[in-house]
Amino acid sequence: MFGKRTFFVLILVMTIIISACGGATSVSTAEPASTEEVEASDKLVVYSGRSESLVGPIIAQFSEATGIEVEVRYGSTAEIAATLLEEGANSPADVFFAQDPGGLGAVTKEGLFAPLPEETLAKVPAEFRSPDGLWVGVSARARVVVYNTELVQPAELPEDIWDFTDPKWNNKIGWAPSNGSFLAMVTAMRVVWGEERTLEWLQGIQANNPKVFEGNAPIVEAVGNGEVEVGFVNHYYLYRFLTEQGEDFGARNYFLPGGGPGSLVMVAGTGRLANGQNEANALKFIDFMLSTVAQQYFASTTYEYALTEGVNLQRELTPLAELNRLEIDMVDLDDLAGTTQLLQEAGLLP
Amino acid sequence: MTPILWGFSILVVIAILLPITYLIIRVMGAGSDAWQGLLRPQMFETIARTAWLAIAVTTVSAFIAVPIAWLTVRTDLPFRKMWAILTPLPLVIPSYVGGYLFASAFGPRGLLQQLLETLFGVTRLPEIYGFPGAMLVLTLLSYPYILLSTRAALSKLDPSLEEASRSLGYGNWSTFWRVTLPLLRPALGAGSLLVALYVLRDFGVVAIMRYSTFTRAIYVSYTSFDRSQAALLSLVVVLVTLVFLFIETRTLSRTKYFQIGTGQARPPALIQLGYWRLPALLFCVTVVFASLILPSGLLIYWLIRGLRAGEVIPSLGLIAWNSISASAIGAIVILLAAIPVVILIVRRPNKATLLLHRITYSTFALPGVVIALALVFFGANHAPWLYQTFPMLLLAYGILFLPQAMGAVRTTLLQISPNVEEAARSLGRHPVQVFFSVTLPLLKSGLIAGASLVFLTIMKELPATLILAPIGFKTLATSIWSAVSEAFFAQAAAPALLIVLMSSLPMAYFILNEKNVE
Numbered sequence: 001m002f003g004k005r006t007f008f009v010l011i012l013v014m015t016i017i018i019s020a021c022g023g024a025t026s027v028s029t030a031e032p033a034s035t036e037e038v039e040a041s042d043k044l045v046v047y048s049g050r051s052e053s054l055v056g057p058i059i060a061q062f063s064e065a066t067g068i069e070v071e072v073r074y075g076s077t078a079e080i081a082a083t084l085l086e087e088g089a090n091s092p093a094d095v096f097f098a099q100d101p102g103g104l105g106a107v108t109k110e111g112l113f114a115p116l117p118e119e120t121l122a123k124v125p126a127e128f129r130s131p132d133g134l135w136v137g138v139s140a141r142a143r144v145v146v147y148n149t150e151l152v153q154p155a156e157l158p159e160d161i162w163d164f165t166d167p168k169w170n171n172k173i174g175w176a177p178s179n180g181s182f183l184a185m186v187t188a189m190r191v192v193w194g195e196e197r198t199l200e201w202l203q204g205i206q207a208n209n210p211k212v213f214e215g216n217a218p219i220v221e222a223v224g225n226g227e228v229e230v231g232f233v234n235h236y237y238l239y240r241f242l243t244e245q246g247e248d249f250g251a252r253n254y255f256l257p258g259g260g261p262g263s264l265v266m267v268a269g270t271g272r273l274a275n276g277q278n279e280a281n282a283l284k285f286i287d288f289m290l291s292t293v294a295q296q297y298f299a300s301t302t303y304e305y306a307l308t309e310g311v312n313l314q315r316e317l318t319p320l321a322e323l324n325r326l327e328i329d330m331v332d333l334d335d336l337a338g339t340t341q342l343l344q345e346a347g348l349l350p
Numbered sequence: 351m352t353p354i355l356w357g358f359s360i361l362v363v364i365a366i367l368l369p370i371t372y373l374i375i376r377v378m379g380a381g382s383d384a385w386q387g388l389l390r391p392q393m394f395e396t397i398a399r400t401a402w403l404a405i406a407v408t409t410v411s412a413f414i415a416v417p418i419a420w421l422t423v424r425t426d427l428p429f430r431k432m433w434a435i436l437t438p439l440p441l442v443i444p445s446y447v448g449g450y451l452f453a454s455a456f457g458p459r460g461l462l463q464q465l466l467e468t469l470f471g472v473t474r475l476p477e478i479y480g481f482p483g484a485m486l487v488l489t490l491l492s493y494p495y496i497l498l499s500t501r502a503a504l505s506k507l508d509p510s511l512e513e514a515s516r517s518l519g520y521g522n523w524s525t526f527w528r529v530t531l532p533l534l535r536p537a538l539g540a541g542s543l544l545v546a547l548y549v550l551r552d553f554g555v556v557a558i559m560r561y562s563t564f565t566r567a568i569y570v571s572y573t574s575f576d577r578s579q580a581a582l583l584s585l586v587v588v589l590v591t592l593v594f595l596f597i598e599t600r601t602l603s604r605t606k607y608f609q610i611g612t613g614q615a616r617p618p619a620l621i622q623l624g625y626w627r628l629p630a631l632l633f634c635v636t637v638v639f640a641s642l643i644l645p646s647g648l649l650i651y652w653l654i655r656g657l658r659a660g661e662v663i664p665s666l667g668l669i670a671w672n673s674i675s676a677s678a679i680g681a682i683v684i685l686l687a688a689i690p691v692v693i694l695i696v697r698r699p700n701k702a703t704l705l706l707h708r709i710t711y712s713t714f715a716l717p718g719v720v721i722a723l724a725l726v727f728f729g730a731n732h733a734p735w736l737y738q739t740f741p742m743l744l745l746a747y748g749i750l751f752l753p754q755a756m757g758a759v760r761t762t763l764l765q766i767s768p769n770v771e772e773a774a775r776s777l778g779r780h781p782v783q784v785f786f787s788v789t790l791p792l793l794k795s796g797l798i799a800g801a802s803l804v805f806l807t808i809m810k811e812l813p814a815t816l817i818l819a820p821i822g823f824k825t826l827a828t829s830i831w832s833a834v835s836e837a838f839f840a841q842a843a844a845p846a847l848l849i850v851l852m853s854s855l856p857m858a859y860f861i862l863n864e865k866n867v868e
């Protein structure tokens with residue numbers, strides 16, 4: 001038997017070690033010097049469908065630069081959008097920061113967004129914002145094919161995502177049909193190809209016995225260890241694996257050069273809620289996210305594409321302008337209900 | 351006393367009925383599409399798959415949990431208390447993390463395969479995805495539900511019945527099957543119900559193990575922002591829950607589980623395992639290894655790998671404190687809410703209390719996000735002073751976890767003879783005094799089991815905490831989720847390890863302070 005005291009001391013020590021792990025590098029929180037002086041106008045409530053590990057640091061920078069006390073509620077884009085819809089006019093939120101155009105579309109449809117000023121909107125190309133000026137894209141993510149570097153040569157990869165229906169890809173594909181970004185790509189397919197051909201593609205891939213994953217990260221992991229040879233994902237997950245596991249991680253990205261729906265670039269974006277209490281701060285926040293500082297943050301820290309001019313990309317990324325990407329307005333990607341229905345028809349979703 | 355109990359219980363019922371009311375309001379907005387979607391053959395298939403998974407996980411969990419409960423309470427198993435502390439802990443591992451860890455350990459090209467490749471040249475393992483993977487992981491994460499309720503009941507069981515059985519010539523083995531196990535039926539039933547409903551509610555494991563259950567269908571509806579369809583599917587879950595409840599209440603029947611007549615429950619003599627010691631020890635080692643050591647080991651690996659690559663792990667002190675305090679306060683509040691309801695159900699068994707019993711469990715299988723959105727709807731629009739405050743979060747935890755506390759307390763109360771309470775009353779004590787001086791002390795093991803269950807599950811709760819907590823209130827579970835969803839593995843590992851470590855503290859406290867039986 002071990003003594004009670006030894007046991008508790010042991011646990012306590014381990015607990016302290018882990019909580020202190022790196023704790024020395026203090027993380028600046030959104031707390032200004034003295035909270036008592038903060039007036040109502042120095043506040044901002046952000047509902048973020050983007051994860052704290054992605055946007056937390058840049059929101060803290062905003063807070064530091066402006067002295068505005070930012071309160072953030074994090075969740076998945078679907079959860080946060082559903083919360084906003086349930087709250088309706090009584091929402092405490094000033095800003096919604098969404099991971100994908102679908103979430104922005106759902107909130108737009110309920111009429112919860114207020115129009116943004118022209119000069120804010122003008123900072124990004126027209127295709128990356130709402131045509132009614134209700135939301136604006138902040139950063140972009142490319143759909144790519146991630147491939148295992150030992151099992152596949154880039155030269156073997158096709159021009160267009162359609163070509164993965166070829167039987168030679170049998171048992172080699174990984175995908176995540178319930179993932180929001182995948183749904184956005186299928187929505188793009190419906191816009192470009194029409195329902196019938198999209199269904200045909202879905203069935204063609206299914207005939208190749210793809211492995212179904214729960215999200216982008218597990219696909220990249222499975223491609224890296226050779227469980228599957230290629231996967232349909234967003235481009236930036238790969239860089240997380242390269243950072244933690246080193247350059248010999250066995251997977252790389254391939255942007256489909258065909259310019260079809262597989263070459264989709266889509267945005268994460270933000271909009272101001274019409275019933276928010278802090279209009280001025282909300283607009284400051286959105287402008288800050290489009291400032292060079294924030295755009296550079298997204299480009300270099302989260303490996304995303306900046307949407308404004310004059311930002312340096314990570315060396316591994318081809319600049320947005322040089323990609324032969326699908327030309328589509330983001331606002332056309334918001335009919336997720338139709339996409340879900342099609343995937344159910346194909347037996348891919350419950 | 352009854353009217354006061356009913357007063358409390360009705361408050362509880364109102365809280366439980368909030369989500370159901372919300373679902374009905376939402377379903378009214380459902381178009382014909384949603385209704386037709388419900389009648390697709392795929393839906394029936396999904397219901398059948400879900401039910402099959404729930405039944406399988408529950409059965410296997412019982413075969414793991416009951417032996418461990420018996421071994422750690424009744425026998426001279428080596429390091430008995432240590433096993434008692436470690437075996438309930440898998441309950442704190444968040445389902446999505448557990449799924450992820452097991453998939454990356456046992457996947458076709460996972461860590462196990464890489465090990466086997468260097469040793470034996472195995473290049474690919476058979477797939478664990480689908481039913482086997484989902485069943486394995488869910489069992490390892492949820493058997494503690496049965497374990498904790500069974501342990502509580504077992505430690506209060508009067509040994510004289512078993513002694514009588516042995517004196518009549520039955521061996522340890524047949525005594526266990528003929529006497530002990532039947533006496534544990536209410537605990538086993540309550541624990542199994544929690545496991546079955548947990549399987550219905552789970553999203554993380556089934557998503558990663560690629561086994562489509564009903565909850566996945568609900569999440570898909572939310573992903574396409576179709577709240578009406580999500581509500582319709584959720585109501586189906588409530589119906590399925592009622593079926594499971596009907597089965598469980600039937601296992602109870604009208605049997606009495608307390609001892610009548612003279613004699614007082616006392617600590618039993620430990621059963622000597624003899625040459626069964628080694629197999630019993632191996633069994634515990636295997637279970638703890640698979641459900642706790644292996645996932646923790648992988649987390650440590652993630653953490654070290656990340657730190658080596660220069661990852662910075664933010665300080666977790668405040669977040670850890672948030673987790674602990676929310677879980678502890680939640681456990682106490684929920685226990686307090688459970689006690690009056692349980693007394694009513696056990697001491698006044700009639701049609702009304704049976705209905706009360708079923709209502710309190712009816713929302714237990716609903717995914718957390720549904721409960722959270724229901725409270726968003728009522729809170730934001732009708733109680734803005736309460737909305738997104740700590741009490742609101744406690745209310746959500748209450749709706750989510752009340753049945754866990756009730757199950758453990760109820761099975762213990764069933765073991766306490768009402769004669770004891772009546773005796774105290776006949777000696778002139780007020781019923782309230784009787785409750786505090788007689789019933790409550792006797793209930794201790796059930797209260798501890800109930801509180802532990804609630805504590806451990808609040809530690810890992812995610813959707814309600816994300817949506818309803820005061821803004822900026824972070825817990826270890828939300829930090830893990832935030833990191834793992836974007837593939838920041840090292841940043842997920844630190845809070846995940848912390849959750850396991852910190853949860854072991856209260857478990858250790860309770861187990862080490864159990865009455866020592868020698």
